Amino acid sequence: MSIKIGEFIHPTSVEEALKYKGKPNVMFVAGSTAVGKVESINVKKMVNLLTLPLAFVEKEGNIIRIGATTPLDDVENSPAIKKYLPILIDAVRHVGAWGIKTMATMGGAVATAFPWSDVIPALLVLDASLTISRRGGRLTLSMEEFISKRISMLKSCIIEYIEIEIPQTTNWGFEKYAHSSFDIAMLNIAYLKTEDNLRVAVGARPGIAKRLKNFEKHRDILEGVKEAELKDDARASKWWREQVLSSRLKELVS
Numbered sequence: 631m632s633i634k635i636g637e638f639i640h641p642t643s644v645e646e647a648l649k650y651k652g653k654p655n656v657m658f659v660a661g662s663t664a665v666g667k668v669e670s671i672n673v674k675k676m677v678n679l680l681t682l683p684l685a686f687v688e689k690e691g692n693i694i695r696i697g698a699t700t701p702l703d704d705v706e707n708s709p710a711i712k713k714y715l716p717i718l719i720d721a722v723r724h725v726g727a728w729g730i731k732t733m734a735t736m737g738g739a740v741a742t743a744f745p746w747s748d749v750i751p752a753l754l755v756l757d758a759s760l761t762i763s764r765r766g767g768r769l770t771l772s773m774e775e776f777i778s779k780r781i782s783m784l785k786s787c788i789i790e791y792i793e794i795e796i797p798q799t800t801n802w803g804f805e806k807y808a809h810s811s812f813d814i815a816m817l818n819i820a821y822l823k824t825e826d827n828l829r830v831a832v833g834a835r836p837g838i839a840k841r842l843k844n845f846e847k848h849r850d851i852l853e854g855v856k857e858a859e860l861k862d863d864a865r866a867s868k869w870w871r872e873q874v875l876s877s878r879l880k881e882l883v884s
């Protein structure tokens with residue numbers, strides 16, 4: 631891998647970092663764990679998002695706010711998240727190796743929205759919203775909206791924080807199916823259940839995680855499996871994914 635970086639920029643405010651958005655030959659990084667996927671780097675400027683004041687977890691009323699540069703390891707060890715959002719703790723606990731969690735950030739996990747992400751399915755069932763900044767100002771949008779517009783948005787935006795309303799239920803679950811505890815998922819499933827509401831998200835389909843909104847409404851197993859649009863990849867077959875999802879959905883509605 632060849633790496634050529636002209637200058638490192640360490641912005642101390644989101645406004646300062648935004649000045650580099652949309653400029654040619656500029657790369658933005660937070661925990662930098664996704665850099666390993668790049669074959670070579672040849673940029674004039676590399677902007678370090680970790681110097682932004684966005685590493686925090688705070689509670690305001692029934693809302694938990696997680697800053698974008700908060701490392702996954704800090705999320706896992708946050709007393710507020712342990713108490714109010716245990717499903718997120720469970721999802722982060724399933725992320726590969728410990729070393730990765732000390733570097734990878736919440737903002738990085740959301741921005742990359744890798745299909746294998748363990749964080750995205752949990753954020754989807756938690757109905758998380760994102761506050762992002764661009765030169766024209768701030769914007770708040772749902773995780774689902776962000777996922778669909780992500781590629782174009784990231785050209786001009788910086789994710790500032792994630793907000794989650796504390797769910798009024800203890801009936802939730804996160805499951806990751808992988809070849810080993812270090813490996814990425816072959817399938818992951820998150821759910822959150824209240825008396826009259828069920829939310830289910832499926833990741834590593836092998837596409838980006840999605841909510842099964844028709845299934846949530848009609849509770850029809852076949853419809854749910856179809857809605858997940860499962861496919862084959864090197865890690866698992868479509869057939870295997872369908873069997874696992876179908877049996878889990880059955881348990882959820884029984």
Ligand SMILES: Cc1cc2nc3c(=O)[nH]c(=O)nc-3n(C[C@H](O)[C@H](O)[C@H](O)COP(=O)(O)OP(=O)(O)OC[C@H]3O[C@@H](n4cnc5c(N)ncnc54)[C@H](O)[C@@H]3O)c2cc1C
Pocket residue numbers: 657658659660661662663664665666679698699724725726727730733734735736737738739740741742744746747748749784787788789790812813814815
């Ligand atoms: C070996 C390995 C195993 C892994 N296993 C798992 C796993 O099992 N489960 C799992 O969920 N994850 C796993 N991950 C982590 C995941 O794949 C991503 O690498 C990680 O979430 C990216 O976070 P980061 O902070 O390092 O992002 P970076 O690598 O720093 O950045 C990635 C991209 O996101 C953009 N970005 C970052 N922060 C922001 C922001 N605030 N606003 C706008 N854009 C931003 C950057 O500009 C860049 O384009 C693994 C990673 C590695 C390397």
